[in-house]
Amino acid sequence: MNLLSDRIANLEESATIAMASKAREYKAKGIQIINLSLGEPDFPTPQFIQDAAKEAIDSGLYFAYPPVPGYLDLREALAQKLQEQNGIACTPANIVVSTGAKQSIANLVLCLVNPGDEVILYSPYWVSYKAIVELAGGIPVEIKGSLENNYKATAEQLEAAITPRTKAVMYSSPCNPTGAVFSPDEIRAMAEVLKRHTHVVAIADEIYEYINFTGEQISLGSIPEIADRVATVNGFSKGSAMTGWRVGYMCAPLWLASACNKMQGQFTSATNSIAQRAALAATKGGLQAANEMRNAYLRRRNLVLEGLKEIPGLKTYVPNGAFYIMPDVSSYFGKSYQGSTIRNADELALFLIDHAHVSLVSGGAFGAPESIRISYAAADEDLVEALARIKKALALLS
Template structure:
């Protein structure tokens, strides 16, 4: 027993760190790996990672870059050739005109998002985040000492927030909105009409900026991808973030970028200059080859993702209590699972939350998924469909068996 006069040590950690949560997707993947290390046959559907190899022509470009001596520091916002290729991509795919000095290349799209939030948000600024949202959005806002205002899209509207909801949520303190399309975790895709209505709202509030996360742009099952920046009345207030991890299966390469008007791009460059500087030289040469090679390899992967989505939906819709909209993009399903709350597990525990359900499935079915709390949707769960067909069939067979025990 310590002496009654002993004073507990004060944590040396900063308040900003203590206020942050660990990424739920990374936490569940970590738990999965721990079980795998003990010999358990875990099927990990918690990570948003393509199971495809990076296309060979991109790997070859990286090898060539090594042989050619591209081993030195790069400019903070990216090598000029890559920034020009990104401009060409925006013109080709999105009908958007940018100059290379409006592009900032980062170590993954996550860093590009963080650069933008830290460059725009002051303490007390309100940031409207469309919910369900990717797990890191709220934590980035916390880091910038902003205030997150979540807007929840309804299940009936495929989880998409409406322009009317946005109009009602904007106050004099609103500085930024954040959303993704195609959406992680729901797979929902905003239509041209929906984004046009949102652009009209933003046009009436010139103090509000938008951070559009388009990392899943190429993984789209409904055809047209629309960028908010395509609406001229708001283009100068839209920061568009994209990258290579999903469409080109380059997760481990860590390469993303943003496009914004000049002063915002320069601010993001300044932020990055003090944290990481320019991203990996070899990775940038690989990204250059990826863009110059077009999107045929991405289109091939999309067809596989579409098949897997349909395969999983056919199984999941036979699971009682799962309400699962059809995703229009990305590689997830996001069922509403609250029908299982209040039920008892075989060992006598009670399922009170989607986190409880995720942990039950991990331990009983040996299937790893992510609870909806982390995405601002506590009644839901996210399962990745970026796995081989046989793995997906086996995973959801196990899930169905385990849920039947409740």
């Protein structure tokens, strides 16, 4: 007898977590795997942020339950940051601090989407977008960007996808998994479409905002005509190298922020009190550490691009942010080695972990089944070695 709900039975495991698990299995056997599958900075959390957490513990003031949407001083600092850096008009009441940006997205989707509602996803998309929409009973509608346009879907595609059943549209910029960055003109074009469709809410995921190589950034929530229908999601995992601290936040119009506060109150209540004090220090501590990490990622991006050019059959582009690239690997589909044929990117990813001992993620989980995602949040020497291994392993296929 199956006692599990249909909800969990139909939920797919996170592809990134699954590949990391397989890499750990190899490591347990004494086989060294170069792991380029996880979207996790390889830098330590900056020392001043660590120190703030230690001070919070030593003060003895932060051992009780915090307010559900987060400490007021943290929300005040975030509101100031959003106004000054992003041009988003807001107050602390518009902000809900959560246990990671993923919870912020889940809160928003659960508060917006009824069964049968459509949610437009810019594709390729972060793996959890689709799963969260489906958990809410929504219907994901993908608009796919072409590799020739750096995997960015257009405003025209957005317009064509909107129906009377559309409740929301969700995208990330800089993008996980592609590293694409929407230009100010592209964001304004998106806003023009949303102006005409007042029943649609936008969820703008800006978690990678500080890892942007273009020097240009515009927040959809800064455009006044649609600001009352835009939720901006962000957090500290990427720009502040705080993945394990689990602090994210969203800024939304009051009607939606209040709903998310209510939702979170029934699920987890507030996020960790000490992690919030660290997040406050990160918010007020300036961008020097973030800029240093961004410069390192840019160097690594260029290193990876040069290495990929040396591998026959891969189609590449220039990612302008985050720390990912998704080359098209479809030229290897149908090729074989030792009697085993590669039929898709899932099988190619498994082939590479088995024969190159490099862990990557199939693009199928991101809505790009012809591609593989490479994370270059790794040491330069590991990236060089990984590319050499990949080139050697792919040469085995014929």
